[in-house]
Amino acid sequence: MKIGVVLPASQGDGGGKTPAWPPIRSFALAAEERGLDSVWMYDHFYYRTDEGELEGQHEAWTIVSAVAAVTERVEVGTIVLCTGFRNPGLTAKMAATADEVSAGRLILGIGAGWHDPEYDAFGYDKERRADRFDEAVQIIAPLVRGETVTFEGRYERANEARLAPPPNRRIPILIACERPRMLRLTARYADAYNTAWYGAPDDRLMRQLTALGEAMEAEGRDPATMTRTVGVIARDPTRKPESDEEREFAGSLDQLAKALDEHEALGIDHLIVILQPMDEASLDWLTNAVDLRGG
Numbered sequence: 001m002k003i004g005v006v007l008p009a010s011q012g013d014g015g016g017k018t019p020a021w022p023p024i025r026s027f028a029l030a031a032e033e034r035g036l037d038s039v040w041m042y043d044h045f046y047y048r049t050d051e052g053e054l055e056g057q058h059e060a061w062t063i064v065s066a067v068a069a070v071t072e073r074v075e076v077g078t079i080v081l082c083t084g085f086r087n088p089g090l091t092a093k094m095a096a097t098a099d100e101v102s103a104g105r106l107i108l109g110i111g112a113g114w115h116d117p118e119y120d121a122f123g124y125d126k127e128r129r130a131d132r133f134d135e136a137v138q139i140i141a142p143l144v145r146g147e148t149v150t151f152e153g154r155y156e157r158a159n160e161a162r163l164a165p166p167p168n169r170r171i172p173i174l175i176a177c178e179r180p181r182m183l184r185l186t187a188r189y190a191d192a193y194n195t196a197w198y199g200a201p202d203d204r205l206m207r208q209l210t211a212l213g214e215a216m217e218a219e220g221r222d223p224a225t226m227t228r229t230v231g232v233i234a235r236d237p238t239r240k241p242e243s244d245e246e247r248e249f250a251g252s253l254d255q256l257a258k259a260l261d262e263h264e265a266l267g268i269d270h271l272i273v274i275l276q277p278m279d280e281a282s283l284d285w286l287t288n289a290v291d292l293r294g295g
Contacts, residue, residue, distance in 0.1 A: 001264040003271045003290060004038025005031050006079060006231075007067065008278040010047070010057035015277075018056040021066065028067045030280045031074060034287045038075040038107070039067060040272050043082050048117035061094050068102035077107035079194065079231065079272055080176045083136040084113045084124050089161055091136075092143035096167040108144060109174040109194065110137065112182065130181055131155065137175075141189045144171040174229065178208060183215035187226070196231025197274065199249035200259040201266055205230065209266065227269045232259075235276035236285045248276070253285065257292035 008027055011018045028039045043060035060078055068076045076098075081091065091110070099106040112133035113119070119126035135153035139161070142149045148162040174192035177183060186193050195208040209228065216223050233248035234256060249259055263271055275282035 001260070001268060001271060002037035002075075003260070003273065003286070004036055004040055004075065004077070005283065005286070006040045006042065006272065006274045006278075007063065009041060009063050010044070011055040012047070013278040018058065024058075024063060025067070025070055027278070027280065027283070028071055028074070030283050032071050034283055035290075036074065036283070036287065038077055038270070038272070039071070040077045040079040040109075041067070042079050043085065044115060045118045045122060047115065061098065064106075065098050065101055068098055068105065071102075071105075073105075075105045075107055076102050077174065077272075078109040079196075080109035080111040080174065082113035083110050083133050083140070084119070084126075084129060088136040088139040088156055089143065089158060092140045093163055095140075095144050095171055096163050096165075099167060099169070099171050104169055107172050107174055107192070108140075109176060109192075110140065111176045128155075130179075133182070134185060137173075137185060137189050141173055144173065146170070172227075174227075176231075178211075180211065180215070183211055184219060186212070187215040187219040187221050190226070192227035192229055192270070194229040194231060194272070196272070197233050197247050198230060199233065199247060200251075201262050205266070228267060229270040229272055230263060230268050231272045231274070232263075233274045233276065234282075234286065236282055239281065239285075240277050253289050254292065256286075256289040260289060260293055 007024055008019045009024050031039050041060045041063045044057050046057055047055040064076055095108045112129040116126055132155045135156040139149050139151050139158050143163050144167055146166045149158045150160055151158045172191040174194055175186040175190040176194035193212055198205050235248050235250045237250045
């Protein structure tokens with residue numbers, strides 16, 4: 001099972017201040033040096049809390065491309081790009097270029113989007129997001145796989161569109177979702193599925209994995225062809241003892257190692273971890289747990 005981490009690029013990751021590029025770069029390099037498999041960037045303009053406060057965040061593609069340029073081994077993924085924020089042809093073009101920069105290490109994670117304040121503030125249409133995603137992925141997927149696309153939908157269109165230069169490989173597409181329709185689209189178009197956020201495996205995770213299996217069966221797809229990824233929030237209780245987040249792991253080092261084993265036993269192929277706090281000491285904590293698994 002691969003294990004990766006989310007990059008500290010939002011205000012909530014930096015103790016009230018959006019991290020600058022140098023600590024993001026250092027965190028990515030530290031994850032690579034410690035032998036982790038991947039680093040990930042989420043995609044928001046910002047997050048507006050229930051109290052109306054804005055938590056800033058850097059733009060996803062810019063950070064992904066910068067990290068791809070300074071790392072050598074780790075996979076670099078988006079967790080996940082909102083298809084409503086960019087034209088599908090542009091998304092595919094940017095993915096092919098970022099994959100070139102990374103020498104074939106990009107994972108193109110995409111989703112339909114969900115945070116309404118962003119749509120309202122920047123003029124994006126938030127109605128019928130699943131419909132819009134359905135059309136966008138029918139353009140994005142074949143383009144990043146080197147195909148020519150002609151498509152005429154209600155929201156999106158392409159006329160003999162292709163990427164030039166073409167991608168150097170079949171760029172893996174990851175779709176993050178929960179509901180039945182999006183799960184069917186995942187089974188139809190994606191190379192990987194993501195569900196998040198969790199701590200140790202629980203009943204909610206089991207329900208999502210079962211629902212994915214049902215969608216795969218409905219689409220007539222071999223379950224072995226889908227990579228299963230799970231987003232986990234893991235908090236080092238010795239350094240950040242208090243939290244109001246229920247969906248997280250906050251046990252001892254031995255318990256974390258056991259939780260990692262439990263995810264793998266469920267057939268999870270790739271864990272994507274949000275560390276709390278999000279710094280290099282927490283990277284050490286995670287990698288120590290990984291080492292305990294080998295013991």
